[in-house]
Amino acid sequence: MPQIGACSKSLVRPNLPKSKVAVVTSSPTYRAWQQLDRVPGGSRLFSLAAMARVPYFASILPHVRRMEPGVAEVSVPKWFFLHNHLGTVHAIASCNAAEAAMGMLMEATVPTTHRWIPKSMTVAYLQKATTSLRATARLDPLDFTQITEGVELVIPVSVVDDNGVEVVHADITCWVTPA
Structure with a gap:
């Protein structure tokens, strides 16, 4: 199955005119962001x-700070219910933050002519999260328009x-995949 992301540029077109990379039709989620922001x-x-x-994300109290085609940022406060036994932010809470940011990115980036679903996640815990x-x-x-069959997109977070x-x-x- 085709895969694109940080390492493979087969479907990435960074030099396309803006009209070619613009979202054809925005998702309802992205339209709501554009109005409320x-x-x-x-x-x-x-x-x-x-x-x-998506009630599951309520556990991390995400605050969407930026959402546009190509980038999304979500902040998560350090609070008691996210602590692990060491008093740091639990590893899975940081995974939830990563998935929330990815979801906002995809909602802003993927046109309604296509659909997306997360398939897997590879995570590296680099340091203790104390803030x-x-x-x-x-x-x-x-x-x-070049995605006519299913492809894997790797989203770095x-x-x-x-x-x-x-x-x-x-x-x-x-x-x-195409919708």
Whole structure:
């Protein structure tokens, strides 16, 4: 099965004109972000709505800070219910932050002509997470018209602490197909 991501550029088209990489039709999630991000407190309201739609993420109290085609950032506060037995942020909480960022990225990037689902995640725990976290997912511009069969997209997600130190790195593989 074809795979694209950080190592393979077979479907990545970084030099395409903006019209070729623009989202053909935005997802309802991305349209909601675009409307709410413009108003004071809108990103918090959007984040609450996202937790209502995907209740599992409520455990990490994600705050979507940035969401646009090619990049999404989600912050997660360090609070008691995310602690492990060492008093640091639990490893799986950081995985949830990575998955939330990836989901926001895909909702902003994948046009409604296609659909996506996470398939696997490879995680490296680099350091103890002793502060709040920020997960950033990135994807090079793609020409989705070239995706006519299912492909795997590898989404790299960097999870950093308040000091900007990467404490977790995740590569999340998503399966993308025409809708």
